[in-house]
Amino acid sequence: MDSNASARAALLASLDLLDSPAEEVFDRITRLLARVLDVPIALVSLLDVDRQWFKSRVGLDVSETPLAVSFCAHAAEADAPLVVQNALEDVRFAQNPLVLGAPNIRFYAGVPIHSGDGTPLGTLCAIGRRPRELQPDELQVLHDLGQVVERELAYRETSRTARQAIHHSDELVRESQFRMRVTFEQAAVGIALVEPDGRWQRVNRRLCDIVGYSEPELMRLTFQDITHPADLQTDLHLVDRLLNNELPHYTLEKRYIRKSGEPVWINLTVALIRKPNGEPNYFIAIVEDIQSRKDTEEALAALRQQLEQRVHERTLELQQTNDRLAVALHQGQLAARSLAVREAELVAIIRNAPDAYISMDEAGRITEWNRQAEEMLGWERAEAVGQELDRVIVPEALREAHRHGLKRYLSTGVAKVLNQRVELAALRRDGTEVPVEIRITALPSDKGQLFCAFLTDITERKRLQAFLLAQALRDPLTGLPNRRALNDRLPEAIARAKRSGQAMAVLFMDLDGFKAVNDRLGHQRGDVLLQQFAERVSTCIRRSDTLARLAGDEFVVLLEGVADPDHDPVHVARKILETASEPFELDDGVQGHIGASIGIAVYRRGDPEDADLLLKAADERMYRAKAEGKGQAWAVASGLLPGTEEPSSV
Numbered sequence: 001m002d003s004n005a006s007a008r009a010a011l012l013a014s015l016d017l018l019d020s021p022a023e024e025v026f027d028r029i030t031r032l033l034a035r036v037l038d039v040p041i042a043l044v045s046l047l048d049v050d051r052q053w054f055k056s057r058v059g060l061d062v063s064e065t066p067l068a069v070s071f072c073a074h075a076a077e078a079d080a081p082l083v084v085q086n087a088l089e090d091v092r093f094a095q096n097p098l099v100l101g102a103p104n105i106r107f108y109a110g111v112p113i114h115s116g117d118g119t120p121l122g123t124l125c126a127i128g129r130r131p132r133e134l135q136p137d138e139l140q141v142l143h144d145l146g147q148v149v150e151r152e153l154a155y156r157e158t159s160r161t162a163r164q165a166i167h168h169s170d171e172l173v174r175e176s177q178f179r180m181r182v183t184f185e186q187a188a189v190g191i192a193l194v195e196p197d198g199r200w201q202r203v204n205r206r207l208c209d210i211v212g213y214s215e216p217e218l219m220r221l222t223f224q225d226i227t228h229p230a231d232l233q234t235d236l237h238l239v240d241r242l243l244n245n246e247l248p249h250y251t252l253e254k255r256y257i258r259k260s261g262e263p264v265w266i267n268l269t270v271a272l273i274r275k276p277n278g279e280p281n282y283f284i285a286i287v288e289d290i291q292s293r294k295d296t297e298e299a300l301a302a303l304r305q306q307l308e309q310r311v312h313e314r315t316l317e318l319q320q321t322n323d324r325l326a327v328a329l330h331q332g333q334l335a336a337r338s339l340a341v342r343e344a345e346l347v348a349i350i351r352n353a354p355d356a357y358i359s360m361d362e363a364g365r366i367t368e369w370n371r372q373a374e375e376m377l378g379w380e381r382a383e384a385v386g387q388e389l390d391r392v393i394v395p396e397a398l399r400e401a402h403r404h405g406l407k408r409y410l411s412t413g414v415a416k417v418l419n420q421r422v423e424l425a426a427l428r429r430d431g432t433e434v435p436v437e438i439r440i441t442a443l444p445s446d447k448g449q450l451f452c453a454f455l456t457d458i459t460e461r462k463r464l465q466a467f468l469l470a471q472a473l474r475d476p477l478t479g480l481p482n483r484r485a486l487n488d489r490l491p492e493a494i495a496r497a498k499r500s501g502q503a504m505a506v507l508f509m510d511l512d513g514f515k516a517v518n519d520r521l522g523h524q525r526g527d528v529l530l531q532q533f534a535e536r537v538s539t540c541i542r543r544s545d546t547l548a549r550l551a552g553d554e555f556v557v558l559l560e561g562v563a564d565p566d567h568d569p570v571h572v573a574r575k576i577l578e579t580a581s582e583p584f585e586l587d588d589g590v591q592g593h594i595g596a597s598i599g600i601a602v603y604r605r606g607d608p609e610d611a612d613l614l615l616k617a618a619d620e621r622m623y624r625a626k627a628e629g630k631g632q633a634w635a636v637a638s639g640l641l642p643g644t645e646e647p648s649s650v
Helices: 003-015 024-037 071-076 136-167 172-186 205-211 215-219 229-243 291-299 304-334 340-351 371-377 396-412 459-472 483-500 514-521 523-540 568-581 611-627
Strands: 041-047 051-058 064-066 082-084 107-114 120-128 190-194 200-203 249-257 263-274 280-289 356-360 366-369 421-427 433-445 448-457 503-512 546-551 554-562 595-603 632-636 645-649
Touching: 003 041, 003 120, 003 136, 024 041, 024 051, 024 120, 024 136, 024 459, 041 071, 071 082, 071 107, 071 120, 107 136, 120 136, 136 172, 136 291, 136 304, 190 205, 200 215, 205 215, 205 249, 205 263, 205 280, 229 249, 229 263, 229 280, 263 291, 263 340, 280 340, 291 304, 304 433, 304 448, 356 371, 371 421, 371 433, 371 448, 433 459, 483 503, 483 546, 483 554, 483 611, 503 568, 503 611, 514 523, 523 546, 523 554, 523 568, 554 568, 568 595, 568 632, 595 611, 611 632
Parallel strands: 595 632
Antiparallel strands: 041 051, 041 120, 051 064, 082 107, 107 120, 190 200, 190 280, 249 263, 263 280, 356 366, 356 448, 421 433, 433 448, 503 554, 503 595, 546 554, 632 645
């Protein structure tokens, strides 16, 4: 076993990821990848000693495959994404049983997923059964979603480290000090304690990684030495305002100068800790490396207005920070009597957390409410603390379930929402609701159980998900439903026809002469003709019917609630043929002339409930219409039975 395999096996075993239940945080990523890249299979694959096991899978029935035939084993060890356009032409995979047999892999694209120390753990990959070329924006989406998976695993490593520190402590003070040190050193963000004159009092490893200095090298400098000259005066001005009690804290996006001389963008949050007599003691600085976010903002300027990547990266980074802060708060509570300075540090971090933090006692009363909770939910801390949580932020429809769940946990110790990311609605003071992602942790205290929760506003994420879903089901040229949308709607239409007893029909259309228009007048005018044809067909059908564009010059109409299945579909087809025969007015006074061939298939109650069979029957009738001279409509006269078709032509 090589060193990577040995380290990987040990790490995966400690994280309890292998052979674990499905989790929505990973399944959401594979579903999104499958939709955006339009592939049948998307996987989060983890590499064991002699197998690859799928933590999340879309479009694949098996949960693992041997490592010896794994594409992902190659991708995980690579320094860059692995893209195989046609596996049959790649000497590494041409004889692979996964290529020659099920699932018949032709196209593969995967990015490696690493642990916090760089150990390759697996991949996020997309698989297709047809050769294809991956576009640069699609490769960027794959890479960005891979970063999301990698950060989720990094969070779990941090959580594992914190749990180990808690479970293996021998004494209360030593436990608290050790946990603080682990949190400080293992944090995924840079953390520093800074003297009032700018000298570093203490720095963690992540901050050293961000600026490229070793700890001894960095300790010989000040924050002024490594701040970009263009940003220094703004930073110093905010420091002066902290020292003068004009601000409780400040947050600033600025640039550090790395040891290599290159600038790196960071998000800096600074709070001042004072001595008991009020004099400045030291600053707490939290440093997030946002260089990748800045690069992404620029790179995705032409790709959906930068929104998707910024929302995902920002949300996951904040979630990781929140989880670390929850561990830090727990440590501070255990060591409160003997480590007052440590407790002050934890309180400062919580109150300046970028997400809403709320804690509640066993009676359901609010015991803590941070600044972000005030901004998100509209209640001042002094107003919220002491109130019953369900009356403040839980919508009325969910209050009974909240109370029942709290009562059940206190009596049985069983709760579905603890230590899980749950999406629900929170009630603002003005009565409006905001969608949030909440993670709740139960902590023992001297007064019973204490419930700690971080709430993240996911309004933008919800809006983005809705936008991406709508885009995935829409033809960009005509604005009509695309093939994917038709595949969703056709089985539903058959089910409605079966329930109502009324027939429904499929009209499969192919334009006659369109290639000649494209070749003679150009693709731009051809696109205009397709748009006008779609508009004309829309006037021939009811608003309750569906017109979809499959690809090229192929269109499909779903007619529902057909009263006379022998004549009504033919009547609609005749109207379409007539309107298609009229000249199309293109730009600069140019006219286009086409025709159409239409195949009709009718579903009646008692016919097979097979959407593919119905669409195939209409497609075959369309080719029959073309063969008989074009400009015709051929129909299956009685359900899907062979030999019962009859032509209808205009």
